[in-house]
Amino acid sequence: MLTLVPTPVGNLEDITLRALRVLREADVIAAEDTRHAAVLLKHHGISRPLLSLHEHNEAQRAEEIAGRLAAGENIAVLSDAGTPGISDPGFRVVRACLERGLEFTVLPGPTSILPALVGSGLPLHEFYFGGFLPVKSGRRQNVLAEAVARRETSIFFESPHRIAKSLAVLAELAPERPVCVARELSKKFEEYWRGPASELAARADKQPPRGEICLLVGGQP
Helix, strand or coil: CEEECCECCCCCCCCCHHHHHHHHHCCEEEECCHHHHHHHHHHCCCCCCEEECCCCCHHHHHHHHHHHHHCCCCEEEECCCECCCCCCCCHHHHHHHHHHCCCEEECCCCCCHHHHHHHHCCCCCCEEEEEECCCCHHHHHHHHHHHHHCCCEEEEEECCCCHHHHHHHHHHHCCCCEEEEEECCCCCCCEEEEEEHHHHHHHHHHCCCCCCEEEEECCCC
16 A cells, blocks of 8 residues: 655644554655655654655656555655645656556645635635746746736745745736735744735845745735
C-alpha cells in the first residue's frame, strides 16, 4: 500500500493520529526533503528508513517506488508541508500506481490553502487555486490579470522575494480590489494582511513580508 500523508505546514502538532500510525508502520518513507522529514519524525518519536523524493528525481523514484509496492512494501510519501502532489512531488508516483494497478490512498490533513481562505475574510463559497505564481514577470502579470477578472476568490503561493512585485501589479490592475497576504500560517509569527491592493502594495514596498506566503485576491463584485 502507498499512502500519501499530509504534513504540518508549520506547527508540528498539526498531524492526525492516523497519519502518525501510517508513518510508524511504513517500511520506508519517501520524503521531499529527508532532513525536514527527520525533524517531524523525531518530534513524534518515529524512526523509519527515509528515501528522497523531490522534483529532480521523482520520475526515477516513481518507478522504484512502484516496484517496491509490487513487492509488498508499505510506503508513505511526505512533502515538506501540506499534501503531497499539491505544488509538491507526488503526482508521478500516483500516476505510476494507476498505470500498474497498485493500491494507494490519500489521507486528509494539514493545508495552508483553507486556513488562508477562511482567515482572509474574502468570499469563500467558490474559489480558484492557482499554485505558485510564475517567476517570470510577464507571465505573472497575465495570471494576476486573470485573477482580477475572475468572480471567485483566487489563491496563490508566492515567494517572499516576489510578493512586493505581485502586490504592485495588483495595485496597478485593480487598486481597490480586496487582497489578503497570509503568511507563516500555524507558526509563531502567523499574520494576515487584509486591505485594498494599493494599501498592501505600499506596505510591502516598505517592508516585504517574510516566510511562507499565500496571496489571495478577491473576485469581481
